[in-house]
Amino acid sequence: MNTSFPLSSNSQSTSNVSAGGPLGKGDVAIWFCITLLTTLIGAIGCACIIGIIVSAKDFWRGSNILIVHYFLFHLFICSINTPVLLYMVLSKVYLQVPLGLICPVVHFVHLLIQQASHWAGTVLFLHRLAALRLPYNYSCLTKKFPLFLMVLIPWAISLSITIPFLDGTFGRMRLLPSGRCAVGMTDPALTIINIALGTYLPFGSSNVRGSEPNFSDSPNWRVLV
Numbered sequence: 097m098n099t100s101f102p103l104s105s106n107s108q109s110t111s112n113v114s115a116g117g118p119l120g121k122g123d124v125a126i127w128f129c130i131t132l133l134t135t136l137i138g139a140i141g142c143a144c145i146i147g148i149i150v151s152a153k154d155f156w157r158g159s160n161i162l163i164v165h166y167f168l169f170h171l172f173i174c175s176i177n178t179p180v181l182l183y184m185v186l187s188k189v190y191l192q193v194p195l196g197l198i199c200p201v202v203h204f205v206h207l208l209i210q211q212a213s214h215w216a217g218t219v220l221f222l223h224r225l226a227a228l229r230l231p232y233n234y235s236c237l238t239k240k241f242p243l244f245l246m247v248l249i250p251w252a253i254s255l256s257i258t259i260p261f262l263d264g265t266f267g268r269m270r271l272l273p274s275g276r277c278a279v280g281m282t283d284p285a286l287t288i289i290n291i292a293l294g295t296y297l298p299f300g301s302s303n304v305r306g307s308e309p310n311f312s313d314s315p316n317w318r319v320l321v
Contacts, residue, residue, distance in 0.1 A: 139174035142167045158238045162220045169213035188275025196271040203277035208258045211294035215250035218298040257293045
């Protein structure tokens with residue numbers, strides 16, 4: 097979720113919340129209301145989807161677990177992660193109390209969940225693709241151990257590319273003047289690697305040319321769950 101916004105004309109800076117420049121209280125109030133409303137709608141939507149799937153009789157079958165796993169990430173982002181980031185900005189702008197001590201923890205969790213959600217979406221996509229392309233072998237992917245691995249993989253990948261932030265390998269976490277946390281990158285090459293592994297690679301894997309299903313291959317197709 098992008099929480100940046102332009103500053104008002106009476107500000108001497110053209111930066112935004114993401115850039116960490118000086119902020120007008122009126123702009124912060126508008127940004128806060130819009131972002132809070134958006135995250136509230138997102139949290140309600142995710143909770144409804146999770147509730148519907150979990151209440152189904154065949155919840156433990158097929159991709160249902162992977163779908164719930166994917167939406168749990170976004171439920172956390174909307175209901176916990178983003179509100180904490182909002183509070184940090186409000187605390188700095190309105191209360192003049194910067195929360196620098198919790199910045200590394202908050203941003204580490206933010207990066208961990210965000211990148212894990214990217215890979216969870218990719219795993220879910222590949223699982224559904226296997227159901228369409230390999231229907232006769234798909235049943236082996238609905239058993240508990242393969243599903244457990246598919247839930248574990250996003251966490252393992254995300255941890256492997258997020259933990260280096262703790263020792264400064266990929267950069268140092270710091271508090272911006274706006275009250276937000278950010279990572280000061282130390283090496284452009286490492287920055288590219290981190291972004292590629294956490295964002296571009298999972299998104300690219302979910303949009304491989306030719307991976308879209310062609311239902312005309314089989315007139316009697318049915319979607320496997």
